[in-house]
Amino acid sequence: MANIISNLNKAFDSRIRLGIMSVLMVNDTVDFNTLKELLELTDGNLASHIKALEGLNYIQSIKQFIGRKPNTQYSITETGRNSFQDHLNALEKLIQ
Amino acid sequence: MEKQLEDIKAIREMMEKSSKFLSLSGFSGILAGVTATVGATFAWLYLLRNPEATNFNRMQELTILLTDAIVVLGLSVSFALYFSWKKAKKNNMKLINKTTLKTIYNLGIPLLAGGIFSVICLWRGDVEIVASVTLIFYGLGLINASKYTFEEIHYLGITEVILGIGAAIFLSHGLLFWTIGFGICHIVYGAILYKKYDLK
Numbered sequence: 001m002a003n004i005i006s007n008l009n010k011a012f013d014s015r016i017r018l019g020i021m022s023v024l025m026v027n028d029t030v031d032f033n034t035l036k037e038l039l040e041l042t043d044g045n046l047a048s049h050i051k052a053l054e055g056l057n058y059i060q061s062i063k064q065f066i067g068r069k070p071n072t073q074y075s076i077t078e079t080g081r082n083s084f085q086d087h088l089n090a091l092e093k094l095i096q
Numbered sequence: 097m098e099k100q101l102e103d104i105k106a107i108r109e110m111m112e113k114s115s116k117f118l119s120l121s122g123f124s125g126i127l128a129g130v131t132a133t134v135g136a137t138f139a140w141l142y143l144l145r146n147p148e149a150t151n152f153n154r155m156q157e158l159t160i161l162l163t164d165a166i167v168v169l170g171l172s173v174s175f176a177l178y179f180s181w182k183k184a185k186k187n188n189m190k191l192i193n194k195t196t197l198k199t200i201y202n203l204g205i206p207l208l209a210g211g212i213f214s215v216i217c218l219w220r221g222d223v224e225i226v227a228s229v230t231l232i233f234y235g236l237g238l239i240n241a242s243k244y245t246f247e248e249i250h251y252l253g254i255t256e257v258i259l260g261i262g263a264a265i266f267l268s269h270g271l272l273f274w275t276i277g278f279g280i281c282h283i284v285y286g287a288i289l290y291k292k293y294d295l296k
Contacts, residue, residue: 091103
């Protein structure tokens with residue numbers, strides 16, 4: 001049991017980070033505002049969790065301009081995908 | 097244990113919510129079905145039951161049928177837009193987002209092809225086959241778009257395709273198949289969606 005629990009990734013302990021990763025698992029790219037709407041968060045709250053995930057190299061961002069408006073697109077990295085998959089497997093094993 | 101279960105539930109919900117058009121209103125499906133049934137009944141009673149009773153020439157007949165069909169289509173699309181917009185608002189979502197556009201695009205391609213094909217059939221004087229053509233292309237459009245919305249839409253699509261093939265085999269009963277496909281099926285599937293998702 002202890003061994004299985006250690007497979008759970010601490011980075012995904014927060015429901016918000018879990019949400020961000022879930023969205024990016026099934027969408028190639030998602031912009032900041034869409035994430036904000038989906039997760040029903042404030043700018044600051046979302047930004048801090050994104051920063052944490054970027055720091056772990058789980059997600060990456062591409063900054064661009066649509067007209068004159070800045071627009072940031074986020075996508076999951078290979079590392080992020082693998083880590084999240086491992087986390088999912090650990091979760092599933094635990095509830096079996 | 098509780099937390100892990102809740103986590104998995106949250107993950108699944110977020111994956112669905114972000115990748116599927118879930119604002120589609122089941123209630124608008126019921127209304128679309130009723131509209132189609134009324135439109136078909138009008139066509140049947142007014143024109144097709146007894147063509148000799150009216151003195152319209154073929155061109156006038158076609159115009160009346162086309163107008164009838166366009167009114168049904170216009171009302172159905174308006175219902176779908178209005179009630180889906182309301183459902184989106186209730187769930188704190190925007191109606192127009194990436195998944196909505198994907199759904200419309202994937203439904204739209206077969207629908208547009210079928211629409212053009214139907215007009216060509218009418219143009220060539222092949223009126224009877226049009227019921228079958230609209231059912232088949234609409235069904236294919238639904239199957240194509242169902243990846244981005246409720247899975248029930250997939251089965252509605254298959255039902256429509258089967259009815260379309262039936263309409264081609266029993267050519268003189270095209271209107272009956274059309275009424276079942278666009279009327280009854282929309283009411284039935286609309287009610288299923290309404291009960292399963294709208295009431296939540």
